[in-house]
Amino acid sequence: MKVLVTGGNGYIGSHTVVDLIDNGFEPICADNLSRSRKEMWAGVQQAAKQEIPLYEIDLSDKVAVQQLFEERGDIGAVIHFAAYKYVGESVKDPLLYYENNLNSLVNLLSCVNKHKVKHFVFSSSCTVYGNPEKLPVSEKSPVVSPQSPYGATKQMSEQIITDFSHNSDCRFTLLRYFNPIGAHPSALIGELSNGRPENIMPILLETADGTRASMTVFGSDYPTRDGTCIRDYIHVMDIANAHTKALQYMQKDTKPEKVQVFNLGSGEGVTVLELISAFEKASGKKLNWEMGDRRPGDVVAVYADNRKAKEQLNWQLQYSLEDMMETAWKWQQKLDS
Ligand SMILES: NC(=O)c1ccc[n+]([C@@H]2O[C@H](COP(=O)([O-])OP(=O)(O)OC[C@H]3O[C@@H](n4cnc5c(N)ncnc54)[C@H](O)[C@@H]3O)[C@@H](O)[C@H]2O)c1
Numbered sequence: 001m002k003v004l005v006t007g008g009n010g011y012i013g014s015h016t017v018v019d020l021i022d023n024g025f026e027p028i029c030a031d032n033l034s035r036s037r038k039e040m041w042a043g044v045q046q047a048a049k050q051e052i053p054l055y056e057i058d059l060s061d062k063v064a065v066q067q068l069f070e071e072r073g074d075i076g077a078v079i080h081f082a083a084y085k086y087v088g089e090s091v092k093d094p095l096l097y098y099e100n101n102l103n104s105l106v107n108l109l110s111c112v113n114k115h116k117v118k119h120f121v122f123s124s125s126c127t128v129y130g131n132p133e134k135l136p137v138s139e140k141s142p143v144v145s146p147q148s149p150y151g152a153t154k155q156m157s158e159q160i161i162t163d164f165s166h167n168s169d170c171r172f173t174l175l176r177y178f179n180p181i182g183a184h185p186s187a188l189i190g191e192l193s194n195g196r197p198e199n200i201m202p203i204l205l206e207t208a209d210g211t212r213a214s215m216t217v218f219g220s221d222y223p224t225r226d227g228t229c230i231r232d233y234i235h236v237m238d239i240a241n242a243h244t245k246a247l248q249y250m251q252k253d254t255k256p257e258k259v260q261v262f263n264l265g266s267g268e269g270v271t272v273l274e275l276i277s278a279f280e281k282a283s284g285k286k287l288n289w290e291m292g293d294r295r296p297g298d299v300v301a302v303y304a305d306n307r308k309a310k311e312q313l314n315w316q317l318q319y320s321l322e323d324m325m326e327t328a329w330k331w332q333q334k335l336d337s
Contacts, residue, residue: 005020005078005079006078007083012239019237020243020247025244035084043189044188059107081123087127094149109164120172122172125151126302129144137303177234178231178264178304184237185327187334207288208285221294230303231302232269233268233270242309262313263304264306265303268303283325283329
């Protein structure tokens with residue numbers, strides 16, 4: 001089946017493209033390279049051991065999206081990664097986020113019925129759960145009022161897809177990612193910080209390679225086992241594989257629900273200090289970090305109940321926290337070389 005992967009040159013998209021090929025799917029990518037570099041594409045094709053079509057188009061351009069579907073005429077499924085993802089940037093420039101993230105989705109959906117697309121996978125986020133009262137969070141946990149324009153685009157996108165699904169024969173899977181980190185074991189692909197890292201892992205890696213003199217741990221007085229925030233880190237290879245599993249599931253599934261939601265997390269909560277220590281152990285590097293004040297808006301603790309994805313998608317985690325650290329560090333060293 002030909003699968004349109006939007007944002008296929010980005011962090012999670014590139015790993016998914018390789019996993020799809022490993023499992024017999026034929027990906028076609030669309031990416032305007034606004035948040036990734038053209039030279040990354042060589043790494044994607046090398047990891048996939050084949051050439052893959054890449055359409056350099058802006059998905060917020062309706063005409064360009066329609067032309068792509070018409071020109072190809074063979075798109076049976078869509079995995080939609082392409083979006084901007086920085087919470088802080090979205091607070092500073094909300095319209096940029098609404099325009100890019102929502103228009104791209106609407107433009108893609110407007111081609112779904114006409115071109116008889118059967119399956120659609122959307123990249124959502126655990127941000128929809130906010131600062132949850134009960135842990136771990138399951139797909140039934142309450143979705144709370146969004147805490148940033150970025151988070152709002154994820155919730156609105158889920159709603160747009162649900163509304164659209166009522167008048168469509170397409171099946172939709174919403175995947176709520178927790179904290180994807182790590183890189184392909186070959187170090188041919190991995191995450192780019194794009195000069196504006198907000199997440200801990202790129203900051204940690206830049207501290208390890210000396211780009212930053214030190215890093216700050218925000219908050220030491222949270223009600224957690226060591227006072228620092230707890231997150232659910234999951235290897236990007238496991239996240240990528242869940243997309244393949246979601247397509248395989250939709251191909252077989254005969255349940256009436258048009259829209260299914262799955263949490264993609266490891267199910268383990270890890271504190272910031274535990275993450276630092278895991279990195280130091282895996283890399284043999286001592287990290288220079290200092291304790292700082294709490295950062296406004298940070299969630300205390302969140303980790304996934306991932307049983308639904310494991311049971312229904314037949315998805316199994318293949319990578320440990322140590323693997324996440326080793327592959328991320330290997331990738332960073334390759335970037336620096
Ligand atoms: N990485 C995370 O921690 C995380 C967590 C939860 C959800 N997500 C979601 O997963 C998806 C993928 O994230 P990622 O980490 O791979 O991001 P990324 O920035 O590495 O990749 C996104 C890709 O989409 C492309 N893109 C953006 N807007 C586009 C447009 N209008 N037209 C064409 N291409 C466009 C970018 O050039 C980039 O290559 C995003 O929707 C993100 O919101 C990511």
